[in-house]
Amino acid sequence: MPKYEEIAGVLRQRITDGVYPVGSMLPTRTILAEEFQVSRVTVKKAIEILTVEGLVLSRQGDGTKILNSSFFDREDAKFRLDNFNGLSSDLHSDDRKLSSQVIEFTVDFPDQELADRLQVDQTTPVYKIVRLRLLDGEPYTLEHTYMPSDLVPGLNQEILEASIYDFLLKKLGLKFAGSYRHITAERPDSYDVEYLDCKKNDPILQIEQLVYLKNGRPIEYSRSRNRYDTRGYSLLDVKTN
Amino acid sequence: MPKYEEIAGVLRQRITDGVYPVGSMLPTRTILAEEFQVSRVTVKKAIEILTVEGLVLSRQGDGTKILNSSFFDREDAKFRLDNFNGLSSDLHSDDRKLSSQVIEFTVDFPDQELADRLQVDQTTPVYKIVRLRLLDGEPYTLEHTYMPSDLVPGLNQEILEASIYDFLLKKLGLKFAGSYRHITAERPDSYDVEYLDCKKNDPILQIEQLVYLKNGRPIEYSRSRNRYDTRGYSLLDVKTN
């Protein structure tokens, strides 16, 4: 792990512990550089990470201020659009219990559109997974997921009921490069009515998602359909310069 | 403008012009550093900008590849959640004509909740603006916007019918630090039915937004309500490491 990430971790901890109270100023780059025995540029990279996370705000000529991070303390701000580590990780600080019910788990050749999206040819088998995610037993999100089978050997029902992302990251050692997401409001379809237990006219919040690996290959195409009354997504956008 | 932004601009232009074709490799940092007569670190900062924009992908040991940017060529991917320069700027490359109809423009003291959000006290007058945005005359988005009046002197009907953001950036010289957004699906209210011309059971895609200035003060709280069949939002999330 690079030094700047380590330092970012230490500073983040100090902020959450109140060592640097909200509203106060972070020590200057020079002082932090001395403390951690690194160059000022390295400290700056660490602070940049915290800036993107919305924890601090730097102003040239003034200093770096600890922000109150009340946004993401809000109950409705638990789910962030600007990361994609799976539902389990979003909920790790939640008391509620996440479970998964596998509704469909098949493998098939993709049609042209799906093959294009996953950048495979039509002879590569693709997993199709439909999972209902429940929170404390209440229906929450219905996920339609497609993954190229050659990238995910050994996928099985047990994994689907736990966490796919844990499997990809820890067991297969895959590394994500990023994701593309598209958010819309939709009318419910028959799946939604049946599994999300929503009424015929309840709106659905859909997140369509393509996730990429470091090597450039798409690992997942999915549509995540959420009950409108149980879930919203949040997003922080920070200009860094 | 810093050198790395200038260089990013030149490289971006070359990519869109096809000087560096999709799928090919960008020249190495060393070569680009020589060409632009800067250090390799400066070239890296420029390439980082393009990475976040999804134009290139760097792999250690390999090189930097030009990606096809087909995502944001998609018609439905015009609106990005990861910037906040206003609707006018999202549509600048669109043939359709954006117009604005001012439905409400008043000023009043804020209630406690709004005062908290905008970080003003309840004695500071706050503008309340309701605007219907139309595309080629078709109702599109209904925006409920609140702004502290002391930050936006001289706001008037004429500006509201053109572009608020142009006024803030160019006339008032304000600088944005970032924004916080929260996305939900909602049932339509009476405003939506009346102005967006949507049916009683059509879903609404709502973007709730707080925009901050560089000095840390919130400049805007707004709710943007979109017809579900005319608009979705896109988002690119790239790990930079």
Add this chain to the structure above:
DNA sequence: GAGTGGTCTAGACCACTCG
């Protein structure tokens, strides 16, 4: 004027991919 963060350099070394 003093002190802050922002930019930039030249050079060193490391981690990684590829043939």
Add this chain to the structure above:
DNA sequence: GAGTGGTCTAGACCACTCG
């Protein structure tokens, strides 16, 4: 082994905010 991008440094200078 050759070549790539990633990290890090010490130091210089600039732009900005504040009192």
